[in-house]
Amino acid sequence: MRAEGEEILEVRDLVKHYPLTRGIVFRKQVGAVRAVDGVSFELRRGETLGIVGESGCGKSTVAKMLVNLERPTAGRILYKGEDIADLSGKALKAVRRNIQMVFQDPYTSLNPRMTVGDIVGEPYAIHPEVAPKGDRRRKVQDLLDVVGLNPEYINRYPHQFSGGQRQRIGIARGLALNPEIIICDEPVSALDVSVQAQVVNLLERLQDEFELSYVFIAHDLSVVRHISDRVAVMYLGRLAEIGTEAQIYQHPTHPYTQALLSAVPMPDPAARARRERILLSGDVPSPAHPPSGCRFRTRCWKAQERCVVEVPELAVPEWFRKEGGPPAHPSACHFAEERRVVPPEGTEDPDDT
C-alpha cells in the first residue's frame, strides 16, 4: 500500500460559488451556482486520490482550485501546512511549481502554433531556476523520452500527433518542473480504449519513478478503481463518501455510490443476470438550486423527513464505528448501510455456454 506517506495536501471546507447576476449597468446578485459547497480531503505523498462524480458535480472546479486557476469562495487548501489561497507573488509561484495539471482534452490544451519543444519547455521560461538556458533542449528531449515519445519529434507541431501522443505531450509538460503533485482532470476520457491503457500505464509508471502524488478526476469508475488508492465520490458540490478503493467499491454505504456503481456497464455478459441494478429516477438537480438537507434526497429511495431538514455530515456512521471493518469509512448519509453491488474480486462465473 502506498497510502502511508505524509500528508502533502489538505483541503478543508472548500467552497466555490459563481454569482448569478441580473442587470447590465446595475448588477445585482440574484443567486449563486454552488459548484463546490464544502469539500474536505487530504492527499498523502505517493498516493492517488480518485475523485468520481457525474458531470456538473463540481469535480473539475475542485481541480482548478487546487492549481489556483480559480480562487475559492471559502475554505482552505493547505500545501505542506501553507494555505495557497493566501499566497501571492514569489511564494505562490513556488507552490505552483510543485502542483501541476494534466488536462482532459489533448486537442485544445496544446497551443497549435507552438512546437512540442516549446510547449514542454515553456514551464522553464517561467521557472528558469529549474533548468539553465543551455540545458533546456536536452531536458525536453529527456522528458519526451520518459513519456514514450521519440525525442526527435521536438520540432513537430501538435497536429502531427494522435490523441494518445498529444496526451503524452501534456503529461511531459506537467512533469517538466519536477512537481510533487499532479492533478489529472479526466486525462484519458478523450482517448480510444486501446490507447487509454497505454496512458494509464504511463501515469502509473511515472508515479513510481518520480514519487508523484495524483489527484485523479474522472467519471469512469473502472479507470478510477484501477489507478486509485483512495476514492472520493462527489455529488452536487459535496462529497458523498470517501475511503480506500476497496472500501468504496466493495463496501459502499452511501446510496448514491451504490447506484453509481450498479449503473456501470460491465464487460461481462455473464454478469448481466447476476447483477443487481439500482436505477435512479430523474436527473441531477441544478447546483443553483440544490435541494435542502441531503442533496441526493430527490433521487434517493431511502429519503425521509430527516433528509429534507438535516444535512448529513461526512463522517463514519456511528453504528459502523463500533463494529469497525471495511464499512467504517466516512459516508454522508443518515441511513448509511452496506450494500454490495460489485461482485467481489475473483468470483469467476462458472463456465457458461
Add this chain to the structure above:
Amino acid sequence: MERRMDQQQTKNLLDVRDLRVEFRTRDGVAKAVNGVTYSVAAGETLAVLGESGSGKSVTAQAVMGILDSPPGFVTGGEVLFRGEDLLTMGAESRRRLRGAKIAMIFQDALSSLNPVMTVGAQLAEMYVVHQGMTRKDARARAAQLMDRVRIPAAQERLRDYPHQFSGGMRQRIMIAMALALEPDLIIADEPTTALDVTVQAQVMDLLAELQREYNMGLILITHDLGVVADVADRIAVMYAGRIVETAPVHELYAAPAHPYTRGLLDSIPRLDQKGRALYAIKGLPPSLTDIPPGCPFNPRCPRAQDICRTDRPPLFTVAPGRASACHFWKDTLDES
C-alpha cells in the same frame, strides 16, 4: 439461447454484403469501409464495436444513405433491406424508407435536434410529412410518444425547445423521434456516450424495453465493451474498415478468436477487479489512406508472422455463427 435460434430461422431484416466506402480527399483516398458484411434479424441486437476511425459509423451512414458525398462514395457492395437493395433504389423511395422503416439515433442529441423548433413540433412533423396527419392529431401523437419514453409532464413540455431539456431527456426525445413511425430497424450510433452512467443506464434500459415491445432490429454502434455486454445478442468487431471478428456476445467475451479483440478486452480496467498493469495494445490504428498490406492489425499484433504481413486473412468460420479474420484464430482461441 432459444431466442437466438428462432431468429436465425426467420429472414434477416437487413443484410449488408461486402460494403465498401471511400473518402476522396486532397490527401489521398481514405478507405473507410473495406468489405463489411453483416446482418440483423427482427428483435435482434447487433453491436458494432470499434475505435474511432474503424469505419463503424461510416458503415451505418452508408446503410442509412446519409453519407456526405462528396467526399464519401460507396464503391461496392449491397445493402439489402427485406431483400431490396437500398443502394440501387431511387432517391425518393429511399427517402420514404428512411425514418419510416429504418431510423437512426445519433450520439449528440443537442446538435441533432433543431434548436429553433419546439420538440413537439419536431415530433409532430414526422407524422405530418410521412403519414399526412393533421397538425392537431400529430401533436396528440407526439405527446403520447413523449409519454412513452417517460418524459415527465409530456403534454406541457411539447412547447419546450431542445435546450430546455437535460442531456438524458434530449436523448429520450431522439429515441421518441426514431420510434415515431414504428420502424423495423433502428441504428443507434453511440446513443449514450455523452451521458453520465446513471442516466446511461436509464436510456439503455428504455431502448431495450422498446425494442422488445416492437420486436425491432437494433444495430448498436459503440466503442464501449461494457455497454455491449449489457445489451447485445451478437457483436461485430471492426478494425480499419473491416470486420475482424463476429460472434454471439457470450462466446466473444468468454473466448475471443482475434488478437485485437483479446487485446481490447485485456486493456480495459474492470470495476470488479483491482491490481495488475493493464495490457496495452502497442502502437496506433493505421491511417486509412495507408492501410498496411496483409492483415491490417499485423504491426500491432503480438502473434504476427510473415504470412500476416503478406496475405490478408479472410473471415474464417470458427464455429457456427462465429468468424475471425486471423490466420492464427485457432491459437488465439486456444489461449483463452
